[in-house]
Amino acid sequence: MVRSTSLRARLMIVILVPLVLISLLAGFWRFTAARSTSELLFDRTLVALxxxxxxxxxxxxxxxLSxxxxxxxxxxxxxxxxxxxxxxxxxxxxxYAYPPAMPIDFKAVTNVPVLFxxxxxxxxxxxxxxxxxxTFDGVSGYSTVTVWQSMAAREAFALQLALRAALVxxxxxxxxxxxxxxxxxxxLRPLIELEGAIATRSPDDLSVIRRRxxxxVSGIVDILNTLFGEVSRAIVTRNRFISDAAHQMRNPVAGILSMAVAARDAPSEAERRSRSGELVEAARHASRLTQQLLSFERVRGLADKNRFQRExxxxxxxxxCRRNVARCFENGxxxxxxxxAADCPVAVLADRVMLREAVQNLIDNALAHAGPENTAIEVSVAVEGAHASVTVRDFGRGLAVDQIETAFERFGQLDGGEGSGLGLAIVKETARQHGGVLAAVPVEPGASFTISLPVSGPDPEEPRM
Structure with a gap:
C-alpha cells in the first residue's frame, strides 16, 4: 500500500499556508504604511521646527532661539x-555652519517651506x-532657514512598527x-477509534460495523459494511458449494470403487468386460461432473470484465451447433x-469460452432431459433493441412452471437423470456475469431457454464504410 501525506498534515498545510501568505502580504503592506506614516510625521516635525x-x-x-x-x-x-x-x-x-546643498534640479520657492x-x-x-x-538693522533681504535630520531614524521607526505587526x-x-x-x-479521534476497533477484529469476524x-465517515463505513456482507456471502456460498460438491462426488467415486472391485473379482472374462464397460461409463460421468464443477467455479470468477472481447x-x-450436429444425429x-438477425452483425462483449460453454450446456440439457419423444432441437439468434438473445428449444416432455426454480439451482435434479445438476446453473451465472439473464419461456410442446445479453456498441477500431 502506497502511503500518502497524512490527513493531519494536509489540513495543516491547507489552513496554515494561505494564512502565512496572507500574513506576509499584510506585513509588507504594514511596513509600507508605517514608512509612509513615519515620513509624514517626521516631515511635519521638520516643517514645524x-x-x-x-x-x-x-x-x-x-x-x-527661544x-x-x-x-x-x-x-x-x-x-x-x-x-x-x-x-x-x-x-x-x-x-551649523554648513547645511546640506539643495539638489541642482530642485526648484526653490519663497515664503513656503520645501522638503527634499x-x-x-x-x-x-x-x-x-x-x-x-x-529686515535686520535696516537691511532687507531673504533669510534662509534650513533644518535637517538623518533618514535612518525614519527607516528604524518604520521597521519597528513593521516588526511589531509581524510579531503579532x-x-x-x-x-x-x-x-x-x-x-x-x-x-480524527473517531477515525482512530474506528481503526482500532477494526484492527482488534478476528479475521473471521465480518459482522456489520455498528460504531457511531x-x-x-459514514459513507466509508457503509462501503465497508457492504464489502463485509459481500465477502461473508461469498464465503458462505463457497462453503456451501464445497459441501455440495463433496456430497455429489461421493456417490460417483464410491460407484467407481465398487465397480472396480467387481471388475477385479469377476468370475469370467465376459463378466469382467461388462464390469469394465460400466466402470468406464461411471468414470466418464464422474469426469463430466468434475468438469461441470470447475466450469461453475470459473464462471463465478468472471468479475474482471476487462478481459471481455467483442464477439x-x-x-x-x-x-x-456445427460441433453438435453429429452427436444429435446419433441420438435421433x-x-x-x-x-x-441476418441483416446485421450481433456483437456482444463476452468471454468466448464461457459463453460458448453456456450454449453447449443448453443443448446438452435438451438432449439429456427432453426425453425419448423429443425429435428436434432448435437454436436461434435474434436482436431486439439493445439486447441480443440465444434461444434453445426442444420438443420433448417440457418443463412445468413450478420446476423452473429447481432446474436453475445448483445440483438441481428434476427426474433423477444422469446429469450433474449444474448445467442450467452455469448458464444462469454466465448470463449474469455478462450483464444478461437466463429465462425459461413456456412453450408447447417441449421446453425453451433464452439467454439475453446486452448488445455491444460499434468498435472504434473497425473501419467505417
Missing part, C-alpha cells in the same frame, strides 16, 4: 536635528528649507496552528439453427 526657528530669528534679530523651540528640538524623536540660518545679506547667523533629500557627511538626510523676506501575526499563526493541530486530533461515526454472437452459436434428434 523650520517655522519656529524662522519666527525666533525674526523676533530676536537673528541672535538666539527656549520653547529648543525644547521642541530636544523632544523630537528620531535622533538629533540640525539647523542653519542665513541673514538677509547671506551672512551666517546661527546653527540630500547627503550630509556621507549620510542621507531629509531637509526642510524656508526662504522669506526679513506570528503569534496569531502559532496560535491558529496549535488550535488546528489539537482540533484535527479531536476531529461522524457523517463525513459475433451469431458466429459463436453457429460454431457450437435433428438440430436446426436459425439466424433472425
Amino acid at each position: 523650520t517655522l519656529a526657528i524662522a519666527r525666533d530669528v525674526v523676533v530676536s534679530g537673528g541672535d538666539a 527656549p520653547a523651540t529648543l525644547d521642541l528640538m530636544r523632544d523630537t524623536s528620531g535622533g538629533g536635528l540640525f539647523y542653519h540660518v542665513n541673514g538677509p545679506d547671506g551672512v551666517f547667523l546661527t546653527g 533629500e540630500a547627503v550630509y557627511r556621507g549620510g542621507a538626510v531629509r531637509v526642510a528649507r524656508l526662504s522669506e523676506m526679513v 501575526m506570528g503569534l496569531l499563526i502559532v496560535t491558529v496552528g496549535g488550535v488546528v493541530w489539537f482540533g484535527v486530533n479531536i476531529g 461515526v461522524p457523517v463525513e 459475433d454472437l451469431t458466429d459463436l452459436v453457429r460454431g457450437v 434428434v435433428e438440430l436446426a439453427f436459425e439466424d433472425h
Whole structure:
C-alpha cells in the first residue's frame, strides 16, 4: 500500500499556508504604511521646527532661539536635528555652519517651506528649507532657514512598527496552528477509534460495523459494511458449494470403487468386460461432473470484465451447433439453427469460452432431459433493441412452471437423470456475469431457454464504410 501525506498534515498545510501568505502580504503592506506614516510625521516635525526657528530669528534679530523651540528640538524623536540660518545679506547667523546643498534640479520657492533629500557627511538626510523676506538693522533681504535630520531614524521607526505587526501575526499563526493541530486530533479521534476497533477484529469476524461515526465517515463505513456482507456471502456460498460438491462426488467415486472391485473379482472374462464397460461409463460421468464443477467455479470468477472481447454472437452459436450436429444425429434428434438477425452483425462483449460453454450446456440439457419423444432441437439468434438473445428449444416432455426454480439451482435434479445438476446453473451465472439473464419461456410442446445479453456498441477500431 502506497502511503500518502497524512490527513493531519494536509489540513495543516491547507489552513496554515494561505494564512502565512496572507500574513506576509499584510506585513509588507504594514511596513509600507508605517514608512509612509513615519515620513509624514517626521516631515511635519521638520516643517514645524523650520517655522519656529524662522519666527525666533525674526523676533530676536537673528541672535538666539527661544527656549520653547529648543525644547521642541530636544523632544523630537528620531535622533538629533540640525539647523542653519542665513541673514538677509547671506551672512551666517546661527546653527551649523554648513547645511546640506539643495539638489541642482530642485526648484526653490519663497515664503513656503520645501522638503527634499540630500547627503550630509556621507549620510542621507531629509531637509526642510524656508526662504522669506526679513529686515535686520535696516537691511532687507531673504533669510534662509534650513533644518535637517538623518533618514535612518525614519527607516528604524518604520521597521519597528513593521516588526511589531509581524510579531503579532506570528503569534496569531502559532496560535491558529496549535488550535488546528489539537482540533484535527479531536476531529480524527473517531477515525482512530474506528481503526482500532477494526484492527482488534478476528479475521473471521465480518459482522456489520455498528460504531457511531461522524457523517463525513459514514459513507466509508457503509462501503465497508457492504464489502463485509459481500465477502461473508461469498464465503458462505463457497462453503456451501464445497459441501455440495463433496456430497455429489461421493456417490460417483464410491460407484467407481465398487465397480472396480467387481471388475477385479469377476468370475469370467465376459463378466469382467461388462464390469469394465460400466466402470468406464461411471468414470466418464464422474469426469463430466468434475468438469461441470470447475466450469461453475470459473464462471463465478468472471468479475474482471476487462478481459471481455467483442464477439459475433451469431458466429459463436453457429460454431457450437456445427460441433453438435453429429452427436444429435446419433441420438435421433435433428438440430436446426436459425439466424433472425441476418441483416446485421450481433456483437456482444463476452468471454468466448464461457459463453460458448453456456450454449453447449443448453443443448446438452435438451438432449439429456427432453426425453425419448423429443425429435428436434432448435437454436436461434435474434436482436431486439439493445439486447441480443440465444434461444434453445426442444420438443420433448417440457418443463412445468413450478420446476423452473429447481432446474436453475445448483445440483438441481428434476427426474433423477444422469446429469450433474449444474448445467442450467452455469448458464444462469454466465448470463449474469455478462450483464444478461437466463429465462425459461413456456412453450408447447417441449421446453425453451433464452439467454439475453446486452448488445455491444460499434468498435472504434473497425473501419467505417
